[in-house]
Amino acid sequence: MHKPINVLMLCFFSLLSFSLFLLVPHVYGAEKISDYVGADACKECHPDYYNSYAKTIHAKKAIPNSPGAGAACESCHGPGGKHVADGGGKGSIVSFDRQTNPAKKSAMCLTCHDSTQELTFWDMGKHKTMGVSCDACHTVHSATLYVRHSLKAPESTLCLPCHKDVRSQINRQSHHPIQEGKIKCSDCHAVHGGFGPKMVKADSGPDLCYKCHTEKRGPFAFEHPPVAENCATCHQAHGSNHNNLLTSKVPQLCQACHDTGLGHNSLALTGQHGFMGNATANKNRFFAQGCLNCHGNIHGSNRSPTFER
Ligand code: HEC
Ligand code: HEC
Ligand code: HEC
Ligand code: HEC
Ligand code: HEC
Ligand code: HEC
Ligand code: HEC
Ligand code: HEC
Ligand code: HEC
Numbered sequence: 197m198h199k200p201i202n203v204l205m206l207c208f209f210s211l212l213s214f215s216l217f218l219l220v221p222h223v224y225g226a227e228k229i230s231d232y233v234g235a236d237a238c239k240e241c242h243p244d245y246y247n248s249y250a251k252t253i254h255a256k257k258a259i260p261n262s263p264g265a266g267a268a269c270e271s272c273h274g275p276g277g278k279h280v281a282d283g284g285g286k287g288s289i290v291s292f293d294r295q296t297n298p299a300k301k302s303a304m305c306l307t308c309h310d311s312t313q314e315l316t317f318w319d320m321g322k323h324k325t326m327g328v329s330c331d332a333c334h335t336v337h338s339a340t341l342y343v344r345h346s347l348k349a350p351e352s353t354l355c356l357p358c359h360k361d362v363r364s365q366i367n368r369q370s371h372h373p374i375q376e377g378k379i380k381c382s383d384c385h386a387v388h389g390g391f392g393p394k395m396v397k398a399d400s401g402p403d404l405c406y407k408c409h410t411e412k413r414g415p416f417a418f419e420h421p422p423v424a425e426n427c428a429t430c431h432q433a434h435g436s437n438h439n440n441l442l443t444s445k446v447p448q449l450c451q452a453c454h455d456t457g458l459g460h461n462s463l464a465l466t467g468q469h470g471f472m473g474n475a476t477a478n479k480n481r482f483f484a485q486g487c488l489n490c491h492g493n494i495h496g497s498n499r500s501p502t503f504e505r
């Protein structure tokens with residue numbers, strides 16, 4: 197009478213423990229299912245974090261795969277059973293503080309965001325390889341939700357504490373209008389990683405610049421070779437103390453490649469342009485001259501092989 201039941205029981209329990217064996221290490225690491233306690237348990241002791249989270253996109257139950265539709269706080273902080281049983285305290289739950297390993301922090305986010313298109317090249321980016329984690333730029337508990345993409349600060353200032361050289365560049369006399377809010381760092385950079393050099397959003401220098409300065413692309417009947425090759429030969433992308441983001445002043449900029457000796461002087465100054473010279477006629481008279489007064493279409497021209505206006 198009793199035997200068949202025992203066999204059945206045995207089968208049941210071995211099946212159960214086998215499935216637990218499968219489930220436990222794969223899904224929840226070393227923790228048990230019961231270690232997930234739900235957001236209400238956290239609310240009592242962390243009302244501020246509860247309320248700030250509740251206002252964010254992550255808390256929205258209607259969005260599939262959001263923390264709100266799943267394990268809430270514990271989607272990011274991991275199971276909280278032990279932490280709650282201990283009555284809170286440090287070290288018993290995943291924290292996003294400075295001491296926590298950046299790769300571990302990002303991994304919590306990537307359990308969901310590894311399929312976000314934006315994050316496809318995260319593993320290749322300098323930020324990941326240099327130990328910058330998601331929470332260096334994003335907050336998920338912010339009261340300042342006017343900042344798009346849950347950023348910790350508006351993009352015009354977000355990156356600057358870590359990139360002090362860029363901060364000084366964008367404050368120079370000539371600069372891309374980043375602080376003015378007309379363009380953003382992420383218009384040019386794939387902040388989550390990409391194929392371009394220096395994580396720019398293009399394969400080559402000119403392609404990046406053509407996105408907004410299409411008129412410089414040509415094609416021109418008479419091309420100025422350095423232009424199609426690399427805008428950065430003459431321009432500093434963030435900012436410069438010379439007009440037009442130039443890497444150096446005209447004429448030095450041009451004279452790095454062109455020998456404008458006496459031959460060119462006489463050619464240009466006599467007959468053709470009727471220039472009569474000045475008080476320093478015995479010196480190189482071009483030195484104080486803007487080459488651009490005559491070679492005004494420096495990016496290429498359809499009329500003049502020497503890019504004159
Ligand atoms: C009984 C009160 C209590 C409950 C319930 C509680 N916590 Fe805590 N929690 C604390 C205390 C106290 C600390 C330590 C704070 C400190 O020292 O700054 C803490 C710290 C933390 C930390 C930082 C840990 C660290 O190592 O720095 C996180 C993250 C956290 N709690 C999340 C949660 C989550 C998520 C829940 C719900 C699953 C939760 N807490 C439930 C009291 C609680
Ligand atoms: C989407 C991921 C995510 C969710 C969901 C989430 N947190 Fe956090 N939590 C973070 C991050 C990231 C930080 C670091 C500070 C920040 O982002 O503003 C943090 C910080 C904290 C801290 C401060 C200690 C620390 O780790 O730096 C506590 C406490 C905390 N969260 C509790 C909670 C509670 C309670 C909930 C649920 C009501 C919750 N969190 C939901 C990601 C999350
Ligand atoms: C349980 C899954 C899950 C986890 C874990 C998670 N997210 Fe999300 N997150 C989502 C979903 C779903 C959305 C909304 C749809 C979307 O944009 O993909 C979202 C949206 C976002 C957005 C866009 C929000 C906006 O304001 O535009 C950012 C940024 C973000 N998450 C960052 C993080 C960070 C940082 C972490 C880790 C601290 C994290 N997420 C953890 C599921 C998750
Ligand atoms: C260096 C700063 C930085 C880091 C680190 C960073 N992000 Fe972002 N993230 C941004 C900026 C800036 C944007 C908005 C502009 C953009 O989408 O390029 C953004 C946008 C997003 C979005 C929204 C995309 C959309 O289309 O709305 C998600 C989701 C996101 N980040 C998740 C993450 C996750 C997950 C990590 C970590 C694996 C991470 N980010 C690391 C700066 C960062
Ligand atoms: C108009 C496009 C553009 C904008 C906007 C822009 N960058 Fe760049 N950035 C570039 C280019 C192009 C390079 C590569 C320059 C080179 O190789 O000479 C670069 C290089 C960098 C580098 C690497 C510098 C080095 O010497 O290795 C950092 C860091 C950087 N940018 C950060 C930023 C930050 C932060 C912002 C916003 C404040 C920003 N950039 C805005 C185009 C841009
Ligand atoms: C928490 C600090 C931190 C923040 C915030 C940060 N970065 Fe970085 N960034 C780094 C570090 C570290 C490196 C790697 C060392 C280096 O090249 O300076 C890096 C490298 C870069 C590079 C050079 C990539 C290469 O291939 O050389 C670019 C471009 C860049 N960051 C852009 C940004 C932009 C844009 C933002 C804001 C959206 C930003 N960073 C925010 C720390 C940060
Ligand atoms: C996302 C759009 C965008 C990209 C990409 C871009 N620029 Fe610009 N650029 C602007 C805007 C906006 C201005 C300001 C125009 C104005 O104020 O009329 C500007 C202005 C300039 C100026 C004139 C600056 C001055 O002092 O008057 C130069 C030179 C320039 N860009 C060169 C470049 C180069 C080189 C690249 C590639 C590294 C580039 N730009 C990429 C948007 C862009
Ligand atoms: C051989 C040096 C040189 C190269 C290479 C070069 N530029 Fe310029 N760029 C200049 C000079 C010089 C000026 C100032 C022109 C003036 O004052 O008439 C200028 C001005 C500009 C301006 C602002 C004034 C205007 O004409 O709109 C933009 C934008 C610009 N360049 C974009 C680019 C882009 C994009 C590239 C790459 C495709 C590029 N430049 C490559 C020398 C160069
Ligand atoms: C990085 C080097 C470089 C810089 C900087 C440079 N150029 Fe050139 N430039 C060239 C090359 C290469 C040619 C093509 C020469 C040839 O075809 O024989 C050229 C051609 C020219 C020509 C047409 C003459 C000819 O022989 O076809 C003029 C005019 C000219 N450059 C003026 C300037 C001016 C003005 C500047 C400064 C604003 C300048 N260049 C900056 C490399 C440069």
Ligand code: HEC
Pocket residue numbers: 447450451454456459460463464465468469471482485486487488489490491502
């Ligand atoms: C007053 C007008 C004027 C100024 C200023 C001027 N050029 Fe020229 N340049 C010319 C003319 C005109 C030609 C064409 C000569 C010809 O077709 O024989 C020329 C030709 C050139 C050439 C083609 C090679 C050659 O020597 O014939 C280069 C390169 C050049 N200039 C560079 C420069 C540079 C660099 C500067 C500034 C240091 C400069 N030019 C200033 C008018 C000028």
